[in-house]
Amino acid sequence: MKTSNYTLKLISPEESYKVRHPVLRPGRPFETCIFDGDTLESTFHFGVFLNNELLGICSFFKNNHKNLDYNTQYQLRGMAILNYQQGKGLGKLVLNFAENHIKSLGIKIVWCNAREVATKFYVKNDYSIFGEPFNIEGIGTHYAMFKVLN
Numbered sequence: 001m002k003t004s005n006y007t008l009k010l011i012s013p014e015e016s017y018k019v020r021h022p023v024l025r026p027g028r029p030f031e032t033c034i035f036d037g038d039t040l041e042s043t044f045h046f047g048v049f050l051n052n053e054l055l056g057i058c059s060f061f062k063n064n065h066k067n068l069d070y071n072t073q074y075q076l077r078g079m080a081i082l083n084y085q086q087g088k089g090l091g092k093l094v095l096n097f098a099e100n101h102i103k104s105l106g107i108k109i110v111w112c113n114a115r116e117v118a119t120k121f122y123v124k125n126d127y128s129i130f131g132e133p134f135n136i137e138g139i140g141t142h143y144a145m146f147k148v149l150n
């Protein structure tokens, strides 16, 4: 799909690592950006491109949260935009594209473990916090957030 000059599409796990590693695991071993389930058929990776350059990514994993009472849910992970491209609406663009794809599969509920600094971004994209904040070793405070795909 083309939105103005940006192209949005499904990408491979390997492509997503090109943004995941520098943005989400900077200075850490490359393997730390590989997530369990990345290569499952039920997992989807999405990218936003400008002139064939990948600028931002997100991934959705089929995974139910223990505190959410819905049949099939997807978990958003690896939401990242290259540092110099942040704050220009690209996060919203790739996230909306990904959510529409997940919704087209008949999925109604998506959730994520959001870094504290990113909660405002998710609230702006209609996610709500549930439960108590918690710590992820080496990364910091996180909030569980969910969204009903209408």
Ligand SMILES: CC(C)(COP(=O)(O)OP(=O)(O)OC[C@H]1O[C@@H](n2cnc3c(N)ncnc32)[C@H](O)[C@@H]1OP(=O)(O)O)[C@@H](O)C(=O)NCCC(=O)NCCS
Pocket (backbone or CB within 6 Å): 023, 024, 079, 080, 081, 082, 085, 086, 087, 088, 089, 090, 091, 092, 093, 113, 114, 115, 117, 118, 119, 120, 121, 124
């Ligand atoms: C969080 C992130 C994915 C948002 O993507 P983005 O393209 O920068 O965001 P958008 O331009 O679509 O939306 C901007 C809003 O996001 C929020 N935001 C959160 N972190 C931000 C950041 N580092 N830079 C800019 N905006 C950020 C702000 O509320 C901003 O709205 P405002 O300008 O009115 O304050 C991106 O900034 C990023 O990759 N950050 C570093 C990695 C990260 O924290 N990922 C989330 C892990 S849970």
